[in-house]
Amino acid sequence: xxxxxxxxxxxxxxxxxxxxxxxxxxxxxxxxxxxxxxxxxxxxxxxxxxxxxxxxxxxxxxxxxxxxxxxxxxxxxxxxxxxxxxxxxxxxxxxxxxxxxxxxxxxxxxxxxxxxxxxxxxxxxxxxxxxxxxxxxxxxxxxxxxxxxxxxxxxxxxxxxxxxxxxxxxxxxxxxxxxxxxxxxxxxxxxxxxxxxxxxxxxxxxxxxxxxxxxxxxxxxxxxxxxxxxxxxxxxxxxxxxxxxxxxxxxxxxxxxxxxxxxxxxxxxxxxxxxxxxxxxxxxxxxxxxxxxxxxxxxxxxxxxxxxxxxxxxxxxxxxxxxxxxxxxxxxxxxxxxx
Amino acid sequence: xxxxxxxxxxxxxxxxxxxxxxxxxxxxxxxxxxxxxxxxxxxxxxxxxxxxxxxxxxxxxxxxxxxxxxxxxxxxxxxxxxxxxxxxxxxxxxxxxxxxxxxxxxxxxxxxxxxxxxxxxxxxxxxxxxxxxxxxxxxxxxxxxxxxxxxxxxxxxxxxxxxxxxxxxxxxxxxxxxxxxxxxxxxxxxxxxxxxxxxxxxxxxxxxxxxxxxxxxxxxxxxxxxxxxxxxxxxxxxxxxxxxxxxxxxxxxxxxxxxxxxxxxxxxxxxxxxxxxxxxxxxxxxxxxxxxxxxxxxxxxxxxxxxxxxxxxxxxxxxxxxxxxxxxxxxxxxxxxxxxxxxxxxxxxxxxxxxxxxxxxxxxxxxxxxxxxxxxxxxxxxxxxxxxxxxxxxxxxxxxxxxxxxxxxxxxxxxxxxxxxxxxxxxxxxxxxxxxxxxxxxxxxxxxxxxxxxxxxxxxxxxxxxxxxxxxxxxxxxxxxxxxxxxxxxxxxxxxxxxxxxxxxxxxxxxxxxxxxxxxxxxxxxxxxxxxxxxxxxxxxxxxxxxxxxxxxxxxxxxxxxxxxxxxxxxxxxxxxxxxxxxxxxxxxxxxxxxxxxxxxxxxxxxxxxxxxxxxxxxxxxxxxxxxxxxxxxxxxxxxxxxxxxxxxxxxxxxxx
Numbered sequence: 001x002x003x004x005x006x007x008x009x010x011x012x013x014x015x016x017x018x019x020x021x022x023x024x025x026x027x028x029x030x031x032x033x034x035x036x037x038x039x040x041x042x043x044x045x046x047x048x049x050x051x052x053x054x055x056x057x058x059x060x061x062x063x064x065x066x067x068x069x070x071x072x073x074x075x076x077x078x079x080x081x082x083x084x085x086x087x088x089x090x091x092x093x094x095x096x097x098x099x100x101x102x103x104x105x106x107x108x109x110x111x112x113x114x115x116x117x118x119x120x121x122x123x124x125x126x127x128x129x130x131x132x133x134x135x136x137x138x139x140x141x142x143x144x145x146x147x148x149x150x151x152x153x154x155x156x157x158x159x160x161x162x163x164x165x166x167x168x169x170x171x172x173x174x175x176x177x178x179x180x181x182x183x184x185x186x187x188x189x190x191x192x193x194x195x196x197x198x199x200x201x202x203x204x205x206x207x208x209x210x211x212x213x214x215x216x217x218x219x220x221x222x223x224x225x226x227x228x229x230x231x232x233x234x235x236x237x238x239x240x241x242x243x244x245x246x247x248x249x250x251x252x253x254x255x256x257x258x259x260x261x262x263x264x265x266x267x268x269x270x271x272x273x274x275x276x277x278x279x280x281x282x283x284x285x286x287x288x289x290x291x292x293x294x295x296x297x298x299x300x301x302x303x304x305x306x307x308x309x310x311x312x313x314x315x316x317x318x319x320x321x322x323x324x325x326x327x328x329x330x331x332x333x334x335x336x337x338x339x
Numbered sequence: 340x341x342x343x344x345x346x347x348x349x350x351x352x353x354x355x356x357x358x359x360x361x362x363x364x365x366x367x368x369x370x371x372x373x374x375x376x377x378x379x380x381x382x383x384x385x386x387x388x389x390x391x392x393x394x395x396x397x398x399x400x401x402x403x404x405x406x407x408x409x410x411x412x413x414x415x416x417x418x419x420x421x422x423x424x425x426x427x428x429x430x431x432x433x434x435x436x437x438x439x440x441x442x443x444x445x446x447x448x449x450x451x452x453x454x455x456x457x458x459x460x461x462x463x464x465x466x467x468x469x470x471x472x473x474x475x476x477x478x479x480x481x482x483x484x485x486x487x488x489x490x491x492x493x494x495x496x497x498x499x500x501x502x503x504x505x506x507x508x509x510x511x512x513x514x515x516x517x518x519x520x521x522x523x524x525x526x527x528x529x530x531x532x533x534x535x536x537x538x539x540x541x542x543x544x545x546x547x548x549x550x551x552x553x554x555x556x557x558x559x560x561x562x563x564x565x566x567x568x569x570x571x572x573x574x575x576x577x578x579x580x581x582x583x584x585x586x587x588x589x590x591x592x593x594x595x596x597x598x599x600x601x602x603x604x605x606x607x608x609x610x611x612x613x614x615x616x617x618x619x620x621x622x623x624x625x626x627x628x629x630x631x632x633x634x635x636x637x638x639x640x641x642x643x644x645x646x647x648x649x650x651x652x653x654x655x656x657x658x659x660x661x662x663x664x665x666x667x668x669x670x671x672x673x674x675x676x677x678x679x680x681x682x683x684x685x686x687x688x689x690x691x692x693x694x695x696x697x698x699x700x701x702x703x704x705x706x707x708x709x710x711x712x713x714x715x716x717x718x719x720x721x722x723x724x725x726x727x728x729x730x731x732x733x734x735x736x737x738x739x740x741x742x743x744x745x746x747x748x749x750x751x752x753x754x755x756x757x758x759x760x761x762x763x764x765x766x767x768x769x770x771x772x773x774x775x776x777x778x779x780x781x782x783x784x785x786x787x788x789x790x791x792x793x794x795x796x797x798x799x800x801x802x803x804x805x806x807x808x809x810x811x812x813x814x815x816x817x818x819x820x821x822x823x824x825x826x827x828x829x830x831x832x833x834x835x836x837x838x839x840x841x842x843x844x845x846x847x848x849x850x851x852x853x854x855x856x857x858x859x860x861x862x863x864x865x866x867x868x869x870x871x872x873x874x875x876x877x878x879x880x881x882x883x884x885x886x887x888x889x890x891x892x893x894x895x896x897x898x899x900x901x902x903x904x905x906x907x908x909x910x911x912x913x914x915x916x917x918x919x920x921x922x923x924x925x926x927x928x929x930x931x932x933x934x935x936x937x938x939x940x941x942x943x944x945x946x947x948x949x950x951x952x953x954x955x956x957x958x959x960x961x962x963x964x965x966x967x968x969x970x971x972x973x974x975x976x977x978x979x980x981x982x983x984x985x986x987x988x989x990x991x992x993x994x995x996x
Contacts, residue, residue, distance in 0.1 A: 078582050106588030117579035121601040123677065131587035134597065160678040178583075188586075 012084030017041035062239035110179030272301035281325035357766035384798025392962035433489035459689035460669035472662035491632035502561035510569020534938035537968020553630025561617035565610035572606025608671030623851040647726030790973035805947035813872040825884025868940035876932035883925025887918025927982040
């Protein structure tokens with residue numbers, strides 16, 4: 001891929017225990033499962049290696065305790081990793097001094113938290129302007145900027161309300177607004193919608209998609225909800241017991257799960273919406289049914305009714321209209337009804 | 340056949356053995372050597388703690404650091420600084436500034452401002468309470484209660500902020516530095532369980548006497564809860580909020596002032612409330628080293644047994660206490676509302692109202708002098724009424740009350756006192772050690788035994804056992820009275836509310852107030868002291884019983900109900916066992932309250948440690964005062980450690996933590 005790498009994470013470890021660094025060095029930087037358990041260490045993150053590319057949404061997904069929150073905190077250095085290397089725009093983040101770190105956070109990073117983490121003694125506008133205030137930007141400028149953001153996140157007229165006077169969804173809009181105030185290069189969202197009820201959650205997901213279409217940020221998004229991951233992600237990393245067990249597009253995870261865990265995880269996902277025709281067709285060179293064709297890049301759910309209304313298989317073509325395979329009705333039904 | 344002894348019983352076996360063996364125990368094992376038995380004038384104890392402390396005091400008094408100044412010079416100049424602050428607050432509140440031709444704040448302004456502020460904070464009820472309190476002080480000021488109240492308020496308005504700042508700074512440092520917290524925590528424990536009287540002497544030595552010394556003593560007593568609550572407040576901030584601050588790029592200073600302190604606001608304001616209440620509790624005690632005001636007046640009247648007049652002053656203290664308590668609680672609970680745009684009177688209606696009120700009274704004061712001075716011919720005194728009640732009680736109930744008192748003394752108190760003082764000290768330390776070991780392992784054993792050994796070695800063992808007897812008797816009666824009240828109160832919502840309100844109100848009374856009615860009824864005796872303790876110390880056990888019973892998880896009660904339990908069965912088989920850990924904590928608090936009150940009750944004549952403290956106070960013996968104070972503190976801390984350990988164990992066993 002030719003895209004620029006925004007964050008590069010190389011072999012990052014986070015161990016909890018009495019003296020993790022010493023333990024880590026003693027095992028030459030690669031302690032095994034048995035050594036970790038027998039010496040009473042808790043592995044929160046283990047050899048995490050991946051890149052986040054500019055403009056992509058990378059969703060880190062896993063159940064609670066899988067280490068996803070710890071991992072994102074290693075990327076922002078809210079937690080000091082035990083070992084590894086994190087580069088942000090080519091800068092070595094783990095080697096940065098406190099002052100450099102403050103500068104990076106002030107200008108390049110934004111973060112949204114699960115429980116909103118709003119400052120209860122500040123109004124909406126003061127909360128959103130907070131990151132600008134700590135930079136020492138004058139009041140007029142930061143209020144103007146904050147008002148723009150209030151419009152963007154849809155909180156018009158609530159400028160002078162306090163967080164406790166807002167609903168959960170509105171509070172998270174403030175949280176999102178605050179994280180966007182400094183126009184960050186990279187945007188971290190730590191389970192931003194998990195604390196909201198399902199209807200509001202859906203609304204906020206749509207809102208998030210709308211915002212991203214305007215802003216085009218590089219995003220690391222944490223969730224435990226696979227549906228949410230599918231809806232928002234360009235790529236998904238699945239974590240299990242501190243390890244990234246698989247990283248890929250939703251379709252790759254479903255069609256080609258790396259482990260039983262991933263397979264188990266993705267089993268109940270409505271595949272039809274995710275899979276392309278190309279992934280379930282039988283490749284063939286023959287011209288079987290010249291009259292009915294579907295494109296191999298089409299979504300299965302999109303062409304389902306068209307195919308099922310016929311009582312035969314259909315021909316699959318590529319972008320150049322050349323036949324690449326055949327789609328069996330039998331396969332289509334299996335995907336649609338997932339058995 | 341072997342008899343199976345249940346495990347907990349083993350804890351008391353060594354103790355029981357030592358009791359049985361008492362006749363053959365050597366003397367040193369029964370009473371600690373060199374203990375004071377009768378007059379305790381020149382007692383060293385096994386270890387001469389008193390001499391050590393006095394030597395340290397002498398060093399600080401006399402030794403010149405850098406050949407220029409002594410420690411006492413430093414402390415004395417500190418108290419000069421406090422005197423300047425006191426001059427300012429006294430000038431504002433009751434003396435005026437003659438040099439500038441400015442008078443004190445008129446009574447009507449205080450009444451009005453208290454009412455307006457109360458209205459702003461919590462509506463008309465608090466307005467009525469605030470305004471009413473100051474109006475009471477003005478109306479009933481025949482004996483100069485207004486002036487005395489203003490002296491008291493001015494002392495509080497100096498000591499409370501100083502205590503607040505000290506507590507805040509210590510709390511912040513402790514929240515940030517684990518090492519400092521480890522040092523601060525036990526110091527706070529000792530400071531908070533030390534009887535007030537024991538350090539009055541030291542304060543007097545280093546800071547002199549008078550209102551300025553009173554302020555210092557009050558500060559020492561009042562800052563610990565603030566330090567604790569600051570620490571708690573900062574540590575309880577959700578980690579996400581701190582992370583949000585970090586991600587915004589806060590420096591450490593910005594984090595503290597823009598994130599942590601504002602986010603811990605509720606706890607900090609509770610700390611302020613605590614400080615104000617502690618300051619009021621010290622009002623009477625600080626007058627022992629010459630603080631002027633209501634406390635001093637109350638003390639002299641109590642000493643002359645002018646009960647009616649003392650009650651009148653006492654009620655004024657109570658009114659101030661209740662008003663300040665409710666106001667500071669209201670401030671703590673006040674959440675900001677969103678800002679309304681518009682002209683000033685719309686944005687800040689209450690501030691405008693206050694300014695308007697001051698302006699109107701200013702104009703009125705040109706017309707009538709009564710604005711500045713409450714009309715003297717309208718003031719009322721209630722002391723005649725109170726004296727009438729006292730006389731009536733003496734006249735009609737003297738006989739039955741004294742029979743009750745004597746019977747209680749002869750058939751109940753004296754036998755128990757005999758039994759407790761009979762126990763060899765070796766047996767006590769063994770029992771404490773065994774319980775400590777069982778509840779918390781060797782660490783707790785070592786800690787509690789050190790405490791007990793200190794008391795034995797200090798030379799005041801026998802006196803300490805008398806103190807213990809008074810506290811234990813009171814504790815038993817408190818439990819017998821308080822737990823049933825708590826059970827009754829927890830049954831319905833309205834009884835809970837009612838009881839909690841009564842507890843709240845009683846708890847705001849400065850402890851000396853409790854002496855007035857009991858002296859009225861029982862004159863001066865152990866019985867008076869014990870009744871004062873019972874009334875004062877029953878509050879926590881009632882509170883904790885209610886809390887424990889009401890906080891049993893709902894689904895467990897529902898499970899009991901659907902199993903067909905009657906109310907009684909649910910209470911005894913489900914709710915009481917579940918509430919048990921809380922009730923233990925309540926007993927612990929009751930014991931602490933009891934110890935405090937025992938010390939104050941020494942003022943009306945008991946022969947335990949408190950009497951020795953008062954003697955030390957008279958003879959200006961700083962070392963003795965402090966060492967006896969530590970004895971009291973260690974009795975409290977020993978019981979506290981054991982009871983808390985027990986409660987924690989039970990909670991863990993029930994999975995309640």
